[in-house]
Amino acid sequence: GAGVSQSPRYKVAKRGRDVALRCDSISGHVTLYWYRQTLGQGSEVLTYSQSDAQRDKSGRPSGRFSAERPERSVSTLKIQRTEQGDSAVYLCASVLGGGTEAFFGQGTRLTVV
Amino acid sequence: AQTVTQSQPEMSVQEAETVTLSCTYDTSESDYYLFWYKQPPSRQMILVIRQEAYKQQNATENRFSVNFQKAAKSFSLKISDSQLGDAAMYFCAYRCIQGAQKLVFGQGTRLTINP
Numbered sequence: 001g002a003g004v005s006q007s008p009r010y011k012v013a014k015r016g017r018d019v020a021l022r023c024d025s026i027s028g029h030v031t032l033y034w035y036r037q038t039l040g041q042g043s044e045v046l047t048y049s050q051s052d053a054q055r056d057k058s059g060r061p062s063g064r065f066s067a068e069r070p071e072r073s074v075s076t077l078k079i080q081r082t083e084q085g086d087s088a089v090y091l092c093a094s095v096l097g098g099g100t101e102a103f104f105g106q107g108t109r110l111t112v113v
Numbered sequence: 114a115q116t117v118t119q120s121q122p123e124m125s126v127q128e129a130e131t132v133t134l135s136c137t138y139d140t141s142e143s144d145y146y147l148f149w150y151k152q153p154p155s156r157q158m159i160l161v162i163r164q165e166a167y168k169q170q171n172a173t174e175n176r177f178s179v180n181f182q183k184a185a186k187s188f189s190l191k192i193s194d195s196q197l198g199d200a201a202m203y204f205c206a207y208r209c210i211q212g213a214q215k216l217v218f219g220q221g222t223r224l225t226i227n228p
Contacts, residue, residue, distance in 0.1 A: 033216055042220035043204065050214070089156060093216070101148065102206075102216055104158035 002026075006092050006105035013082050013112050021077045021108045023092030033102065034067055034077045035091040043091065046077065082112045115140045117207050119219035126195045127227050133180075134190045134222050136205030147181065147188045148206040151199075152221075158204070164188065192224075200226045 033048040047067045064080045093102040126132035149161040205219040
């Protein structure tokens, strides 16, 4: 596709369950970011990975959040043992490199009940 | 650590008027990029304008322009001739050229356009 796509658009999870959110980024893009967006705290970086697809550089280390990048243009954000405070919009963004713009997906709205 | 601050949670402007959104940032780096992104209700962030820190000239994109003050670490966005379609959340962002290259966002400013 031409842009970044995320799936699912909406996800409801029971507290304590694990969830996985998918991001299909743009082929050739080097850096891929995951953000959590809430009304009170804006957009915080959860994790990002650069050209080394096997390494996950966490911007905000947390034992419950991890990202896998099985292919250069695919990333899966995993949240273990979800909590109600994890309810938010999760955005994925990819960057070709340098100062070029980041392309964003439409986000996944996660609701933990 | 780099931080970006937007001190205006909400702003409103009359259609066709001009509005300025404020942004300040903190960094010890000398080479970096600054961005303004727009996020409409559809949630997809769209790049509005970009500024390279090494350039003294302020970036301009049609009705959008910035006032980049490197010494003051200020990066405001001016929207001229505001249109109803400009209504959205606006995020200021910073990205270092070297090292981690983390893209850091401000808290956002919700812009309302009054007809």
